[in-house]
Every structure is written in structure tokens, then in C-alpha cells.
Amino acid sequence: DVKVTQSSRYLVKRTGEKVFLECVQDMDHENMFWYRQDPGLGLRLIYFSYDVKMKEKGDIPEGYSVSREKKERFSLILESASTNQTSMYLCASRPGQNTEAFFGQGTRLTVV
Amino acid sequence: QKEVEQDPGPLSVPEGAIVSLNCTYSNSAFQYFMWYRQYSRKGPELLMYTYSSGNKEDGRFTAQVDKSSKYISLFIRDSQPSDSATYLCAMSDGGKGDMRFGAGTRLTVKP
Numbered sequence: 001d002v003k004v005t006q007s008s009r010y011l012v013k014r015t016g017e018k019v020f021l022e023c024v025q026d027m028d029h030e031n032m033f034w035y036r037q038d039p040g041l042g043l044r045l046i047y048f049s050y051d052v053k054m055k056e057k058g059d060i061p062e063g064y065s066v067s068r069e070k071k072e073r074f075s076l077i078l079e080s081a082s083t084n085q086t087s088m089y090l091c092a093s094r095p096g097q098n099t100e101a102f103f104g105q106g107t108r109l110t111v112v
Numbered sequence: 113q114k115e116v117e118q119d120p121g122p123l124s125v126p127e128g129a130i131v132s133l134n135c136t137y138s139n140s141a142f143q144y145f146m147w148y149r150q151y152s153r154k155g156p157e158l159l160m161y162t163y164s165s166g167n168k169e170d171g172r173f174t175a176q177v178d179k180s181s182k183y184i185s186l187f188i189r190d191s192q193p194s195d196s197a198t199y200l201c202a203m204s205d206g207g208k209g210d211m212r213f214g215a216g217t218r219l220t221v222k223p
Contacts, residue, residue: 041215043156043200106154
């Protein structure tokens with residue numbers, strides 16, 4: 001089975017902190033994604049990566065950055081956390097362009 | 113107008129009912145269509161994956177795509193309380209880029 005693992009299920013951080021969300025997949029997938037999910041807004045794409053060291057902005061990249069130094073790991077970084085970044089963060093991966101995506105269990109981040 | 117529209121519900125049905133969940137979209141380049149199920153406080157899990165128009169059946173679930181109308185559906189037969197979840201439609205154009213998701217429909221199946 002495909003396994004996408006996010007480092008934390010729940011996180012509480014203070015405003016202004018630098019926050020790292022880690023995602024690891026064990027199936028040698030090319031593509032990896034970071035979404036945030038908010039009630040009534042569905043899943044919104046923050047960043048995605050189709051190869052190591054490659055990244056592309058999604059719909060809402062402001063306030064976020066990403067890192068993909070190894071194929072299996074895709075990190076989301078909140079440079080200076082703000083309360084409006086309180087959300088459920090979902091990582092996903094897929095083998096290639098024309099394939100389905102597999103999600104991690106999500107990280108519920110609260111910024112206070 | 114959003115690229116993918118999905119009625120958020122909530123939808124409540126009795127056990128055994130046939131459930132119909134729907135999405136419409138505006139981008140005619142979409143070719144790959146997916147349905148995900150998401151239980152509370154969990155990540156989405158893939159239910160169905162279809163390419164282009166037509167029907168695909170898997171057990172109690174049937175996915176239907178009508179590209180001419182830009183409309184996709186998921187039917188659940190003999191619904192069970194364990195089907196209670198949020199259902200998300202997703203689609204992509206097959207390029208290197210992202211998938212687009214609907215907002216999700218919250219379904220409750222009452223015993």
C-alpha cells in the first residue's frame with residue numbers, strides 16, 4: 001500500500017514562529033503536493049513539486065515556502081506563522097501526471 | 113465562478129438509500145476524474161478514478177462522467193452508516209500540474 005506520512009497530526013504554534021511541516025512518501029512518486037483545507041473552501045493548492053528540487057506555486061503560496069531535497073520528502077515552511085494560517089494541511093503524492101493522488105492523514109495546525 | 117462546483121450539502125439519507133453526489137466543472141481540458149472519501153479528522157482516501165466519459169463501477173459505487181455537459185457523478189447503492197463522510201470530487205488535465213477539487217459534500221447515512 002502507498003503510504004504518505006505527515007510528521008504531526010496536531011500542532012500549536014505562536015504567531016511569528018517559523019513552522020515546518022514534513023511529508024514523506026514511500027512509493028518513489030514523482031509528484032508531491034501541499035494543500036490546505038478550510039470549511040466551505042475545500043482543498044486549495046499551496047505548492048507542488050514534480051521532481052527533486054523543482055517546485056511550482058499553487059493558488060495560495062503567499063506566506064509559505066517549500067523544500068524538496070530528496071524525492072521522498074516534501075516540506076512546507078511557514079516563514080512567520082500568522083493566525084490566518086490556522087488550518088488543516090494535507091500532503092499528497094502521485095506516481096506521475098495521469099494518475100490518482102494519495103493523501104497523508106493531515107496536520108491540524110493552530111496558530112495562537 | 114469556481115473551476116469545480118460541488119454542493120456542500122449536508123446530505124442526510126436513510127440506510128439503504130441510493131445516494132447521488134455531483135460536480136460540475138468549467139475547464140474542458142479536464143480528462144481525469146477522481147472521487148475521494150474523507151472521514152472526520154482524516155486525510156482523503158481515493159474511491160474512484162476514471163478517464164474521460166462513461167461509467168465505472170466498483171462494488172456499491174458507480175462513477176459517471178459526462179464531458180459534453182461537464183458533469184460528473186458518484187452513485188452509492190445500498191448506503192450504509194459507514195458511508196457517512198465528506199465526498200470530494202477532483203479532476204486534472206493530465207499535465208504536470210495540479211488537481212482541482214470540489215468543496216466536498218458531507219453525507220450522513222442514518223441507521
